[in-house]
Amino acid sequence: xxxxxxxxxxALATSxxxxxxxxxxxxxxxxxxxARGTAHILKVALEDNLGISVELQNGTNPIIFEAMDSGSxxxxxxxxxxxxxxxxxxxxxxxxxxxxxxxxxxxxxxxCVTKDTQERTxxxxxxxxxxxxxxxxxxxxxDGLGEMWIGGIGWASTNVEKxxxxxxxxxxxMTLVEMDEALALAQVDNAVAxxxxxxxxxxxPHHMFxxxxxxxxxxxxxxxxxxxxxQPTDDPDWLxxxxxxxxxxxxxxxxxxxxxxxxxxPLAASMLSKVKLTTDQINALVYALxxxxxxxxxxxxxxxxxxxxxxxxxFE
Numbered sequence: 099x100x101x102x103x104x105x106x107x108x109a110l111a112t113s114x115x116x117x118x119x120x121x122x123x124x125x126x127x128x129x130x131x132x133a134r135g136t137a138h139i140l141k142v143a144l145e146d147n148l149g150i151s152v153e154l155q156n157g158t159n160p161i162i163f164e165a166m167d168s169g170s171x172x173x174x175x176x177x178x179x180x181x182x183x184x185x186x187x188x189x190x191x192x193x194x195x196x197x198x199x200x201x202x203x204x205x206x207x208x209x210c211v212t213k214d215t216q217e218r219t220x221x222x223x224x225x226x227x228x229x230x231x232x233x234x235x236x237x238x239x240x241d242g243l244g245e246m247w248i249g250g251i252g253w254a255s256t257n258v259e260k261x262x263x264x265x266x267x268x269x270x271x272m273t274l275v276e277m278d279e280a281l282a283l284a285q286v287d288n289a290v291a292x293x294x295x296x297x298x299x300x301x302x303p304h305h306m307f308x309x310x311x312x313x314x315x316x317x318x319x320x321x322x323x324x325x326x327x328x329q330p331t332d333d334p335d336w337l338x339x340x341x342x343x344x345x346x347x348x349x350x351x352x353x354x355x356x357x358x359x360x361x362x363x364p365l366a367a368s369m370l371s372k373v374k375l376t377t378d379q380i381n382a383l384v385y386a387l388x389x390x391x392x393x394x395x396x397x398x399x400x401x402x403x404x405x406x407x408x409x410x411x412x413f414e
Contacts, residue, residue, distance in 0.1 A: 122151045123359070123366060125173040126162030129250055130279060132303060132351070133176035135383040136375070138398035140175055140353075143409055146402070148365055158252040159185060160331055166356040167195045172363075173370060174354040178205065180347060181254040184329050190354075197357050197367070201374040202350035203303065207255060208314035209246070210300035212290060216313045219295055224315040225266055227297070233271035235295045244272045247282040247298040257329055258342060259299055265343040283388075286310060301349075303377050305385040317345035351380075365413075372412045 165171030236244030249256030328336035
């Protein structure tokens with residue numbers, strides 16, 4: 099019996115009525131590749147090493163946090179801070195119903211153009227988009243406004259990008275488009291193939307930087323004193339009350355989990371508090387799922403088989 103099976107057996111033997119290890123864990127899965135891949139890695143690791151039945155359920159960030167609070171879900175595999183700071187503050191600090199793993203993966207969030215777009219238009223700064231003449235370079239539908247993909251529906255970053263557009267002033271010259279990321283990147287593919295101009299939200303870790311020659315638009319450096327962000331869940335007048343006239347701060351990606359797991363599934367809670375992944379590992383995961391088309395369950399099983407020492411460290 100390996101060390102994981104011994105740990106699981108010990109927990110099962112000491113649980114009241116032997117019910118703790120039989121309780122299913124539900125991992126919420128947001129609609130982007132890195133979260134989906136991480137969710138599958140957590141699922142396979144928990145099932146294989148603790149004998150826990152794990153279910154994956156799709157959900158947006160607010161839904162997953164509410165579900166962790168109520169007990170109908172137990173894990174969020176990738177929470178972006180400060181994007182989800184309001185949810186962190188509500189459920190971790192105020193309600194204390196959710197815990198978070200302090201280990202993180204670093205991320206950068208920007209607005210990008212392709213190198214060819216920059217050479218054709220001369221754009222270099224995000225504020226350039228406030229000029230109607232510059233914005234017209236990105237007007238694909240002829241309505242007099244440029245178009246910019248700002249993220250997926252339900253992403254906290256999408257709401258922040260609306261605030262940024264309003265703060266900089268290009269909300270008056272650009273149509274802010276929300277759509278599924280796969281559709282947005284298909285538009286980037288088409289723009290590259292057709293030598294058309296395109297501007298869009300970009301972030302790391304992500305495979306888009308491996309596929310395209312991208313140029314992040316320059317901005318004033320992040321200034322916490324100038325960032326005031328409200329989300330729709332905070333205030334009905336969130337957009338009018340918010341202001342973000344500088345670049346994003348560096349983001350950090352964390353695993354969050356329901357506090358109740360410390361009682362019902364202590365070994366799982368301990369493991370979730372120790373998981374540590376690197377930016378390179380997440381980049382590879384996203385590329386495999388999004389570019390190579392690898393099944394996330396297959397990827398998770400192969401990754402775990404190839405990284406036994408890393409996985410072991412999560413359970414020690």
